[in-house]
Amino acid sequence: MQKCLLDTGSLTAHLVRASEGDFRVQVLAQYWGLPTLSERKRLGLGDRDWGIIREVLLICRGQPWVYARSILPARSLTGHLRRLRGLDSRPLGHILFTDPSLRRVPYELCRYPMAELPEQARININEKETPAELWGRRSCFLLADKPIMVSEIFLPAFEPWS
Numbered sequence: 001m002q003k004c005l006l007d008t009g010s011l012t013a014h015l016v017r018a019s020e021g022d023f024r025v026q027v028l029a030q031y032w033g034l035p036t037l038s039e040r041k042r043l044g045l046g047d048r049d050w051g052i053i054r055e056v057l058l059i060c061r062g063q064p065w066v067y068a069r070s071i072l073p074a075r076s077l078t079g080h081l082r083r084l085r086g087l088d089s090r091p092l093g094h095i096l097f098t099d100p101s102l103r104r105v106p107y108e109l110c111r112y113p114m115a116e117l118p119e120q121a122r123i124n125i126n127e128k129e130t131p132a133e134l135w136g137r138r139s140c141f142l143l144a145d146k147p148i149m150v151s152e153i154f155l156p157a158f159e160p161w162s
């Protein structure tokens, strides 16, 4: 699991391979909002800096493997990053990892309480057979020095790759 958690490549690319192409992004919510204080501090945003908040499930072979919450600050959505505004069920990773200016800030890891996942991320999970906490990670991407943040929680169905 550590290898997967600390991998700096595209998680989408790994999941497409692991699921032999049976992969899709289910958008749970995507809206303009105020990131949490913790997110704003990490992104260097002020108390009134809104952005697009994107919450998705990454579905492999019909099972949710990852719940992801991404913060796309308004001030980062300029220039060619404007296309992030219209992102639907295309994976964010496809856009991020084709940008030559991409840099990634080191991860923060956490143990994330299952009970705090959105309801839609807990469907089909038998809470009696799964750990009370899951591995989570978040990092900031810098694209032309403009920050966005991606947080990912690895759900019980996730199969670590070797």
Ligand SMILES: C=C(O[C@@H]1C=C(C(=O)O)C=C[C@H]1O)C(=O)O
Residues within 6 Å of the ligand: 009, 010, 011, 012, 013, 025, 054, 056, 058, 066, 068, 069, 070, 090, 091, 092, 093, 094, 096, 150, 152
């Ligand atoms: C950053 C990536 O994009 C993935 C795709 C996401 C999306 O479409 O919202 C969110 C989290 C990521 O796991 C990646 O592929 O590594």
